[in-house]
Structure formats: structure tokens, C-alpha cells
Amino acid sequence: MAAGKPVVMKPVVILGVFVADTAYRADRQPRMGETILGNSFKLGPGGKGSNQAVAAGKLGADVTFLTRLGVDAFADMAKQTWKAAGVKSAVIDTPDSYTGAAYIFVEEGTGNNAIIVSPGAAMLISPADIEAHADLIRSAGVFVTQLEQPIDAALKALEIARGAGVTTILNPAPAATLPDSIYALCDYVTPNESEAEGLTGITVASVDDARRAADSLLAKGVGAVIVTLGEKGALLHTKDRSDHVGAVNAGPVVETTGAGDAFNGGLAAALAKGVQPLEAVRFACAVAGISVTRPGTAPSMPTLQEVEALLARA
Numbered sequence: 135m136a137a138g139k140p141v142v143m144k145p146v147v148i149l150g151v152f153v154a155d156t157a158y159r160a161d162r163q164p165r166m167g168e169t170i171l172g173n174s175f176k177l178g179p180g181g182k183g184s185n186q187a188v189a190a191g192k193l194g195a196d197v198t199f200l201t202r203l204g205v206d207a208f209a210d211m212a213k214q215t216w217k218a219a220g221v222k223s224a225v226i227d228t229p230d231s232y233t234g235a236a237y238i239f240v241e242e243g244t245g246n247n248a249i250i251v252s253p254g255a256a257m258l259i260s261p262a263d264i265e266a267h268a269d270l271i272r273s274a275g276v277f278v279t280q281l282e283q284p285i286d287a288a289l290k291a292l293e294i295a296r297g298a299g300v301t302t303i304l305n306p307a308p309a310a311t312l313p314d315s316i317y318a319l320c321d322y323v324t325p326n327e328s329e330a331e332g333l334t335g336i337t338v339a340s341v342d343d344a345r346r347a348a349d350s351l352l353a354k355g356v357g358a359v360i361v362t363l364g365e366k367g368a369l370l371h372t373k374d375r376s377d378h379v380g381a382v383n384a385g386p387v388v389e390t391t392g393a394g395d396a397f398n399g400g401l402a403a404a405l406a407k408g409v410q411p412l413e414a415v416r417f418a419c420a421v422a423g424i425s426v427t428r429p430g431t432a433p434s435m436p437t438l439q440e441v442e443a444l445l446a447r448a
Contacts, residue, residue: 144275150183189399318355
């Protein structure tokens with residue numbers, strides 16, 4: 135994705151959830167029944183799908199985000215966040231529910247996190263909603279979804295995208311039991327280590343473990359598997375080749391929240407520009423590498439210029 139090269143940007147459509155992140159930083163998590171003092175609090179935009187859309191939008195992608203929101207202050211936050219990132223939205227307003235929220239604990243010493251998500255109105259996204267937006271999905275070059283909204287909605291959207299020849303990406307997060315029929319609809323599945331283990335039963339503690347888990351997913355019908363490996367980068371695994379892409383270091387880690395979303399948004403943006411898969415994975419690693427050097431989720435997503443500058447130095 136070097137500057138100056140003529141590219142044709144295909145549209146990206148992302149189905150997912152917006153939640154307002156309530157992020158607490160403390161030295162450790164409280165035990166059950168215990169109250170401790172935190173070091174800081176921050177309210178900001180989140181949700182895996184929304185974060186991925188923001189990441190892709192800030193990278194210059196032509197991206198539309200499909201979701202349900204309540205009619206409330208958190209919905210206003212969502213729309214302002216997308217506007218600032220250049221993300222178009224296809225929102226189904228849901229006044230009888232609420233816009234989702236998430237509790238995020240960040241361990242001060244490591245930047246590691248633990249999260250509880252309450253998706254609110256987004257849990258009401260239905261296959262009928264997807265059918266109503268079928269033309270939007272068919273218009274995409276790349277379609278992305280995750281598992282924070284109901285799985286039957288994700289399945290319907292993947293079916294529509296696959297039927298139209300759209301490149302499909304399933305980010306299987308949070309971990310869930312999936313119907314066997316979903317795998318053959320996915321050009322790319324992008325689990326992290328724990329999600330790969332949840333889908334396959336294979337513990338992923340090394341790159342070779344990731345290859346074994348990826349083989350299991352290929353056997354289910356997936357086109358290509360990308361296992362994200364944190365500080366070890368990512369593995370791109372297909373029937374024909376297996377490439378370990380190292381992490382792209384952008385500086386000290388501040389917070390890992392949203393790193394996977396940065397990766398998936400970067401991957402979608404790169405593929406939408408026609409970048410070859412291996413180069414797209416390296417680009418996505420750079421997007422994630424920058425995101426973990428900054429606090430927050432959507433605010434941590436880098437611009438295309440920042441990513442290209444990092445790759446030029448790497």
C-alpha cells in the first residue's frame with residue numbers, strides 16, 4: 135500500500151456492534167465482594183465491529199457499518215465517532231432498547247485487559263434486518279463480521295456476501311460455538327490464540343500449534359486462516375502455504391484493548407485495495423502494532439500515513 139500507487143478501493147461493509155467503553159485502570163482486578171481504588175477511568179467508543187470500521191475508515195477505506203443502536207446519548211457518541219473517522223453508517227434505530235456498553239478492566243502494569251460486553255439493541259439484529267440491507271452487502275468488495283451480534287444474523291450476512299462474490303472475513307470473537315455451515319462461507323477466519331483453541335480444541339501456545347489449529351479450520355471449509363499471535367505477530371495459513379508474519383513494533387505497549395480490531399480493520403482496508411494476502415497481513419500487523427502504543431480503542435486507530443511510515447522504517 136505504498137503511497138503513489140494507483141489503487142481502486144472497493145467498498146468495505148462491516149456488520150457488528152457499537153458499545154460505549156467504560157475503561158477502568160487499576161493495579162489488579164478486585165476479588166468477588168471486594169472494592170478497590172482504581173487509577174483512572176475513561177469513557178469512549180468501542181465494540182468490535184465499530185472499532186474495525188473506525189480502523190478501516192481512518193486508513194482511507196470506503197466503509198459502511200451496519201448495526202442497531204438505541205436512541206440515547208451513547209448512540210450520539212457512536213455517530214460522532216463514525217463521522218470523525220469517515221465511516222458511513224446503516225443504523226437501525228431501536229428506541230425500545232439501549233445502545234450497548236462494555237466494562238473494560240486494564241491491568242496497569244501490563245496493559246492486559248478483561249472485558250464484559252452488554253450489546254443492548256445490537257443483540258436484536260436479526261436475519262430479517264440483514265435481508266433488508268442485502269443490497270448494501272452485495273455492493274461490497276470486502277464484508278466483515280464478528281460474533282457480538284446474534285450468530286444467525288452473521289450467518290445470513292455471510293451467505294448474502296458469498297452469493298454475491300464478496301470477499302468475506304469472519305473475526306470469531308468473542309469465542310462462541312459456530313454452526314458447521316458458517317465455515318465454507320468464509321474466505322478468511324481471523325481468530326486469536328484462545329479463539330482458535332475454542333474453535334478447534336487445539337491449544338495454541340506456539341506458531342506450530344497455530345498451524346495445527348488452522349489446518350483444522352481449513353478442513354471445515356475455510357478459505358484461509360489468519361491466527362493473530364499478539365507479540366509474535368500473525369500466521370497466514372492456506373492449503374498451499376503457511377507464512378508467519380512477525381509483529382511490527384511501534385513502541386512500548388500501553389494497552390492491548392482493540393488490537394485485534396485494529397488488525398481486522400487493517401486487513402479489510404488492505405484487501406479492499408487489492409493488496410495480496412501476505413502483504414495485507416503485514417499491513418494489518420503494523421496497524422495493530424501502532425494501536426497498542428496508545429490508550430483506548432477507537433482513538434488508538436492509526437492513519438494510513440502513520441502505518442506506511444512505520445512499515446518504511448521496519
